[in-house]
Structure formats: structure tokens, C-alpha cells
Amino acid sequence: MGKQLNVENSVISAKDDAFFYNAMIQKNGVWQYGNKLDYEIISANQINIKDGMVTAQGRNYVIYPNEVDSLTIENGTVNTKRNDLIVYEVSKTSEGEQVGLKVIKGTNATTPTDPTLTQDDTLASGSKYQMPLYRVRLNGINIEGVDDLRKYIVSFGNLVNDNLLINSDFRNPINQRRQTSYQNPISVWTYTVDRWCMWDSNTIMNIVDGGIEIITGNPDILQQPLETPLINGETYTLTVKINGTIYTKQVVGGTREEFNGFGIYYGHKGNFDSISIYLESNSTYIIEYIKLEQGSIATPFVTRPYAEELALCQRYYQRFEKYPIYTTSTSGFTYYGLQLYTPMRTIPTIGSCKFYNSSAVEQTSVSYNSAVINTYNIIYVKLSGNIGQYGMMTCDLDAEIY
Numbered sequence: 001m002g003k004q005l006n007v008e009n010s011v012i013s014a015k016d017d018a019f020f021y022n023a024m025i026q027k028n029g030v031w032q033y034g035n036k037l038d039y040e041i042i043s044a045n046q047i048n049i050k051d052g053m054v055t056a057q058g059r060n061y062v063i064y065p066n067e068v069d070s071l072t073i074e075n076g077t078v079n080t081k082r083n084d085l086i087v088y089e090v091s092k093t094s095e096g097e098q099v100g101l102k103v104i105k106g107t108n109a110t111t112p113t114d115p116t117l118t119q120d121d122t123l124a125s126g127s128k129y130q131m132p133l134y135r136v137r138l139n140g141i142n143i144e145g146v147d148d149l150r151k152y153i154v155s156f157g158n159l160v161n162d163n164l165l166i167n168s169d170f171r172n173p174i175n176q177r178r179q180t181s182y183q184n185p186i187s188v189w190t191y192t193v194d195r196w197c198m199w200d201s202n203t204i205m206n207i208v209d210g211g212i213e214i215i216t217g218n219p220d221i222l223q224q225p226l227e228t229p230l231i232n233g234e235t236y237t238l239t240v241k242i243n244g245t246i247y248t249k250q251v252v253g254g255t256r257e258e259f260n261g262f263g264i265y266y267g268h269k270g271n272f273d274s275i276s277i278y279l280e281s282n283s284t285y286i287i288e289y290i291k292l293e294q295g296s297i298a299t300p301f302v303t304r305p306y307a308e309e310l311a312l313c314q315r316y317y318q319r320f321e322k323y324p325i326y327t328t329s330t331s332g333f334t335y336y337g338l339q340l341y342t343p344m345r346t347i348p349t350i351g352s353c354k355f356y357n358s359s360a361v362e363q364t365s366v367s368y369n370s371a372v373i374n375t376y377n378i379i380y381v382k383l384s385g386n387i388g389q390y391g392m393m394t395c396d397l398d399a400e401i402y
Contacts (some may be wrong), residue, residue: 022058161293
């Protein structure tokens with residue numbers, strides 16, 4: 001028979017509470033809050049567990065800020081080893097339910113193994129559930145080391161972390177340069193789809209359904225330089241889906257990596273931090289997406305709205321198609337103002353500026369001369385030529401990081 005919860009005059013038992021939390025969370029683990037039950041070795045016989053909150057089978061246990069749980073490690077034995085486990089235990093007896101942290105002592109051995117844990121379903125008829133948090137390795141009478149066995153629950157406020165990369169959903173990328181295929185004429189850093197550059201002239205990038213296809217001859221790198229550096233000492237998580245497989249790794253801000261075979265890396269481009277995928281030679285890759293997020297937990301990849309992604313890209317690159325414009329029929333100069341879609345990272349350079357007549361034929365007699373930008377984010381482009389007709393001008397403004 002069912003029971004009404006959270007109504008007037010209802011009595012909520014510990015069992016009711018556990019079912020509610022278990023249905024809502026559906027995971028066992030340590031919450032990403034406070035010190036997350038970090039440990040501190042005090043002596044060979046004492047380990048303190050710092051503040052945080054843990055949940056198992058719907059039962060919650062909290063250590064408040066500036067408080068600790070002090071756990072006793074029984075004496076080790078000279079010339080032998082032992083593994084103890086620090087666990088969060090939920091137990092049911094005829095007198096009620098109890099939760100807390102405890103130490104499960106292992107057995108002395110030359111090559112020790114972990115003690116066996118009880119993991120009954122306490123939401124049914126089981127009486128005990130033990131969830132490991134740490135392995136304490138004793139060598140003789142000393143603590144040789146502590147292995148972290150915690151599994152985390154993502155706090156509700158962090159169910160999806162922000163992606164710190166721009167234009168990293170390659171299933172529908174911003175592609176202002178409008179090429180369906182990219183290949184560098186020489187080996188030099190060249191931008192492809194917005195915010196992403198490659199190096200080697202033997203590499204081909206194709207825009208295909210479901211991602212970008214990269215075909216390498218020599219080893220190459222797909223890279224995004226970061227305008228804002230990662231915070232020194234802070235943990236970040238990188239996730240990439242390549243050829244149907246999801247790869248995840250943690251990096252630490254300020255600790256740049258050297259390339260060592262296929263994979264995703266945190267490195268640098270000049271004075272800027274960067275995120276790179278190292279691609280091996282003579283290989284084909286389909287890359288769907290990349291995510292960089294703060295924290296040690298990989299949260300789901302969520303696509304930004306297209307207009308928002310485009311605006312982020314236009315801080316670094318903008319392409320204009322201005323129509324109609326009119327050039328003078330005599331030799332001289334014509335000026336046109338281009339209002340930037342959004343302020344750019346720095347004063348842009350003119351990557352390409354072309355004039356087409358009303359029949360969409362490029363007029364080489366009209367050429368880009370110079371450009372200036374004013375305080376209102378208007379670029380004034382100066383054209384020289386004398387075709388004397390209406391047409392269209394295309395202009396690329398580049399403020400990417402090189």
C-alpha cells in the first residue's frame with residue numbers, strides 16, 4: 001500500500017527519507033561540497049576525515065565545516081603488510097538505523113588484499129551496506145600510503161558545467177570561412193572552422209555529417225588557443241569524442257603537457273594556454289565534440305544556441321558581405337564603413353577584401369587599400385579602383401590568436 005509523503009500531519013520515517021533521496025539521486029558517493037571528506041594522516045594510528053557530505057542508498061551523513069571525524073587505525077605488525085578500508089556504513093538493526101564512517105581492518109600478509117565488504121540492499125531486506133572511501137596501506141607499523149576510492153555525486157548546481165572552449169561542437173560548427181575542406185598550402189598555423197587551427201600541409205579537414213573528418217599524412221595538431229588562461233593549481237576536465245569513443249582526462253592549470261602520442265592535451269601557443277588534439281600520421285579521425293570544464297567531474301556535453309556560439313566566434317573573426325556598394329568611375333578611393341557585429345579581441349587585420357560586380361564576377365581592378373577602426377567599433381575600409389558600378393564587397397576581419 002502506498003504512503004503519502006510531505007502532507008499535513010504525515011509522519012516521515014528514516015525509511016521514507018531514504019527512499020526519497022535514493023529516487024532523487026540514484027547514486028552512491030561523496031558530494032562535491034566543502035572538503036569532500038578529504039583525509040589527513042595524523043599518526044600511524046589516526047586518520048582524520050574533513051568536512052563534507054556522503055550519501056549511500058538514500059542515507060546521508062555530514063561532517064560540518066571546521067569539524068573532523070577521527071578514525072583509529074589499529075597497530076600494524078613488523079615485517080608484514082595490511083590493507084584497511086575506510087568506509088561509509090549504513091546499518092539496520094531492530095533498534096533502528098545507524099550511519100557513519102568506520103575502519104574495516106584487513107589481514108596481515110606479504111601481499112595484502114582488501115577486506116571483504118558487506119553491500120546489502122538496505123532499502124529492501126538487507127541490514128548493512130559499506131561503501132569504500134579510502135584504502136590505508138600499512139607496511140609494518142607505519143602507514144605507507146592512502147589510496148583514494150571516493151566516487152562523486154555532482155551537486156545539483158553543477159549538473160552541467162560550462163564549456164570553456166568555443167565552437168567545439170563539430171557536428172554543427174561555426175564556419176565563417178565557408179570552406180567545406182581545408183588544407184594548408186604550407187606548414188604554418190592556419191585557421192579552419194572558427195577558433196581551431198592546424199599546422200601540417202599534408203593534413204586535410206573535411207566538414208562532414210556528424211563532425212569534422214581529419215585525414216593526416218604526417219602527425220598534426222588540432223588546436224584552440226585560450227584567451228583566458230586556466231587558473232594555476234585548479235583541476236579541469238577534458239572530454240573529446242573521436243571515432244565514436246569518448247576520452248576523458250584531468251589537467252591542472254599552469255601545468256602544461258608535452259605531446260606523447262595520440263590524445264588530448266593542455267599546452268600552450270606562445271604566451272597563451274591552448275587545448276590540442278595530437279593526431280598521429282596516416283590516420284583518419286571523425287571528431288564530434290570537445291569539452292573543457294572546471295572541476296574533476298566530466299559533465300554532459302550540451303550544445304550552445306547557434307547565435308550565441310556565433311557571437312563568441314565573432315570576437316576573433318568576422319566576415320562581411322556588404323551589398324550594394326558603389327565604386328567611383330574615375331581613379332581614386334572609395335571608403336565604406338563596416339559596423340562590427342560584436343567588439344573584437346584586438347584591432348583586427350584585413351585577411352581578405354574583394355569586390356564583385358552585379359553579375360557576381362570578381363573585379364581585380366578594385367583592390368583593398370587600408371582600414372582604420374574608430375571608438376564606435378566601425379571599420380572604415382578604403383578601396384582603390386575605377387570600375388564605376390554597383391556590386392558587393394566581402395571583407396574578412398581577423399583577430400585570432402597566432
